[in-house]
Amino acid sequence: MKGKSLIDVLHEIQEANPENYVPEDLALRVSETFKTSPSKVYGVLTFYTMFSAKPRGKHIVRVCRSLSCHLAEGEKIVRKLKEELGIDFGETTEDKEFTLEESSCLGMCSVAPSMMIDDVPFGNLKEEDIPLIIKKVREGAL
Amino acid sequence: MKIYRIHALICAGAQCLAAGGNGFEDALKEELKKHDLTEEVNIVETGCMGSCQLGPLMVVYPEGVIYTKVKPDDAKEIVEEHFLKGRPVKRLLWKQEEKQFPTLNDVPFFAKQTKIVLRNCGIINPEDITEYIAQGGYEALAKAITEMTREDVIKVVKDSGLRGRGGAGFPTGLKWELAYKQNSDTKYIICNADEGDPGAYMDRSVLEGDPHSVLEGMAIAGYAVGAQKGYIYIRAEYPLAIKRLEIAIKQARASGLLGKNILGTNFSFDIELRMGAGAFVCGEETALINSIEGKRGEPRKKPPFPVEKGVFGKPTVINNVETLANIPVIIEKGASFFRKFGTEKSPGTKVFALAGKVNITGLVEVPLGTSLRTIVFDIGGGIPEGHTFKAAQTGGPSGGVIPAEHLDVPMDYENLPQLGTIMGSGGLIIMDETSCMVDVAKFFLKFTVDESCGKCTPCREGTRQMLNILEKITTGNGTMEDLDRLERLGNIIKLTSLCGLGQTAPNPVLSTLRYFRDEYIAHIKDKRCPSNVCSMKGEKNERKVLNRRLA
Numbered sequence: 001m002k003g004k005s006l007i008d009v010l011h012e013i014q015e016a017n018p019e020n021y022v023p024e025d026l027a028l029r030v031s032e033t034f035k036t037s038p039s040k041v042y043g044v045l046t047f048y049t050m051f052s053a054k055p056r057g058k059h060i061v062r063v064c065r066s067l068s069c070h071l072a073e074g075e076k077i078v079r080k081l082k083e084e085l086g087i088d089f090g091e092t093t094e095d096k097e098f099t100l101e102e103s104s105c106l107g108m109c110s111v112a113p114s115m116m117i118d119d120v121p122f123g124n125l126k127e128e129d130i131p132l133i134i135k136k137v138r139e140g141a142l
Numbered sequence: 143m144k145i146y147r148i149h150a151l152i153c154a155g156a157q158c159l160a161a162g163g164n165g166f167e168d169a170l171k172e173e174l175k176k177h178d179l180t181e182e183v184n185i186v187e188t189g190c191m192g193s194c195q196l197g198p199l200m201v202v203y204p205e206g207v208i209y210t211k212v213k214p215d216d217a218k219e220i221v222e223e224h225f226l227k228g229r230p231v232k233r234l235l236w237k238q239e240e241k242q243f244p245t246l247n248d249v250p251f252f253a254k255q256t257k258i259v260l261r262n263c264g265i266i267n268p269e270d271i272t273e274y275i276a277q278g279g280y281e282a283l284a285k286a287i288t289e290m291t292r293e294d295v296i297k298v299v300k301d302s303g304l305r306g307r308g309g310a311g312f313p314t315g316l317k318w319e320l321a322y323k324q325n326s327d328t329k330y331i332i333c334n335a336d337e338g339d340p341g342a343y344m345d346r347s348v349l350e351g352d353p354h355s356v357l358e359g360m361a362i363a364g365y366a367v368g369a370q371k372g373y374i375y376i377r378a379e380y381p382l383a384i385k386r387l388e389i390a391i392k393q394a395r396a397s398g399l400l401g402k403n404i405l406g407t408n409f410s411f412d413i414e415l416r417m418g419a420g421a422f423v424c425g426e427e428t429a430l431i432n433s434i435e436g437k438r439g440e441p442r443k444k445p446p447f448p449v450e451k452g453v454f455g456k457p458t459v460i461n462n463v464e465t466l467a468n469i470p471v472i473i474e475k476g477a478s479f480f481r482k483f484g485t486e487k488s489p490g491t492k493v494f495a496l497a498g499k500v501n502i503t504g505l506v507e508v509p510l511g512t513s514l515r516t517i518v519f520d521i522g523g524g525i526p527e528g529h530t531f532k533a534a535q536t537g538g539p540s541g542g543v544i545p546a547e548h549l550d551v552p553m554d555y556e557n558l559p560q561l562g563t564i565m566g567s568g569g570l571i572i573m574d575e576t577s578c579m580v581d582v583a584k585f586f587l588k589f590t591v592d593e594s595c596g597k598c599t600p601c602r603e604g605t606r607q608m609l610n611i612l613e614k615i616t617t618g619n620g621t622m623e624d625l626d627r628l629e630r631l632g633n634i635i636k637l638t639s640l641c642g643l644g645q646t647a648p649n650p651v652l653s654t655l656r657y658f659r660d661e662y663i664a665h666i667k668d669k670r671c672p673s674n675v676c677s678m679k680g681e682k683n684e685r686k687v688l689n690r691r692l693a
Contacts, residue, residue, distance in 0.1 A: 003414070005435065006436030007416075007433065008417065008436070043438050044438055048418075049420035050378050066340030067341055067582065067585055067586070068341050071499065104338065105339070105340035105342075107346045108194075109495060109497035109571075110194030110503040111160050111194060112497065121156050121159055123161050
């Protein structure tokens with residue numbers, strides 16, 4: 001634990017968790033370890049958009065909503081993703097495979113519209129690409 | 143050392159990977175094996191080459207032939223024709239206005255740039271420290287700690303006139319001097335790599351393509367101000383940059399260029415990574431300090447400034463990635479070399495992330511003071527056919543727009559504020575007549591409302607009210623009084639917000655009101671969106687299909 005900040009530890013817990021979140025019991029242990037109150041840990045957990053206090057899907061789909069992606073008709077991709085996955089932002093598919101989230105900018109403006117699934121970037125997206133990519137990820141071919 | 147007949151540089155920047163670069167590389171390797179060429183052709187995975195839109199990219203040396211949009215199916219032809227028979231594959235060359243460009247140096251996009259910050263990006267393998275060293279890397283650090291006093295280093299940086307590239311443009315040498323003068327045994331250097339401005343990605347490209355230049359810059363800063371430790375605060379959205387930084391730090395430590403007694407001197411300095419977790423406000427330096435300490439990323443009151451009381455209450459220098467990447471060049475070649483580029487008050491170069499409705503998007507490094515016209519038309523190849531330049535948005539959600547009548551403005555720290563915008567971190571989003579300026583302003587306001595940390599009232603409540611008014615206008619329910627309200631509210635928020643995020647949040651609205659007031663009025667009086675973007679039907683605004691995709 002030495003040299004690590006509370007945020008580092010929360011990252012590690014979330015990464016190790018198959019449901020991509022920080023469970024309450026571990027958050028409480030973190031507060032004990034850092035000699036701080038549970039509310040402080042909860043405060044950190046909810047301040048940062050990449051942390052989740054509730055279970056999420058196996059894969060996190062982060063679609064970019066920056067102006068560059070907006071100008072390249074990124075909204076179409078957003079709609080298609082919602083349609084394909086059958087969920088809205090912040091929701092998880094019933095099979096617990098995917099959680100859909102939005103990012104303010106993924107820094108991939110030259111290949112807009114773009115998204116990331118877990119750590120893998122996707123660019124120059126067209127609507128027809130979405131079902132294909134989702135299928136590949138489901139099959140574990142990422 | 144092994145000598146190869148051909149070096150094939152494949153861009154492994156995030157955007158080329160996003161465009162499918164991995165598949166091509168695998169196919170190329172397969173073809174090389176088939177033709178027994180693996181001993182003759184060296185494949186190097188480099189960082190970003192800059193013209194990301196035409197990715198995946200490959201440059202083949204010794205000729206410098208550049209191939210664009212390569213696909214796995216192209217590998218066979220490249221190997222058989224080019225590598226075996228010496229005939230470049232014409233159909234994959236860079237094309238522009240019906241012209242083909244045989245080599246990298248012929249392409250105007252590259253030929254018109256001046257690369258200081260991006261000097262090694264796309265040229266070296268970022269995961270191999272020896273390639274950085276072969277390019278003269280770490281010589282500046284060696285020079286600083288063995289031949290120069292701390293005061294000398296600060297003087298050179300001050301003389302160079304380098305200004306912070308993160309947005310505010312504060313003189314870097316002065317910041318270092320202020321930290322140097324602090325009486326404290328413990329000081330810190332922080333590299334701000336929380337690049338969050340929508341539209342800006344130069345920091346990511348530097349970290350992915352040339353991570354050692356930033357480590358070297360930080361170590362020099364550490365020597366100058368008397369710090370023993372540095373943190374790189376990087377956003378978690380950049381996994382590839384994080385990976386390359388981790389490798390770079392490890393290699394630098396193993397080579398004795400970071401850690402205890404660097405190069406046998408009594409100077410010790412080490413660097414740790416700290417990951418963000420998705421909060422734009424953490425790019426603000428005091429919020430960043432809180433985040434490094436593991437707290438909520440809410441800004442603190444200034445003064446005290448970070449140079450007096452920063453991370454863990456100790457004097458702290460916070461420099462942006464691009465700023466730090468300039469440092470080794472300034473130390474090695476001197477202040478007067480750096481001053482050869484740019485203007486008197488804004489020396490050096492700036493990397494812009496050219497995006498939006500322009501023919502070639504990507505990273506562009508030019509001397510400060512270069513005109514917007516040069517960047518958009520000479521380097522970016524102009525606006526796609528049949529469309530006209532309407533405005534350029536600079537500085538992301540903190541900046542404003544530059545309309546067509548100011549296309550000749552020199553892009554520097556003096557001229558942009560006069561037009562009501564800022565340099566910011568260098569995001570440059572080009573818009574044509576199909577973009578609605580009210581929609582753009584609303585877009586950024588939405589961003590700020592989402593990202594406002596909520597600590598101070600003007601930013602938290604004020605931006606929300608401004609957004610409400612913009613919603614009214616873009617759905618056809620606005621009134622002329624709303625325009626005055628927007629301006630009054632915007633000015634109050636600017637004056638009274640706690641940190642830079644709130645103080646600049648109204649800029650996109652105020653700036654579009656200044657140059658495109660007629661568009662606002664058309665929305666209000668004629669209940670019509672001149673660019674056909676806003677629905678104007680009192681329902682949630684959805685973008686129309688009219689806008690053509692970028693080619």
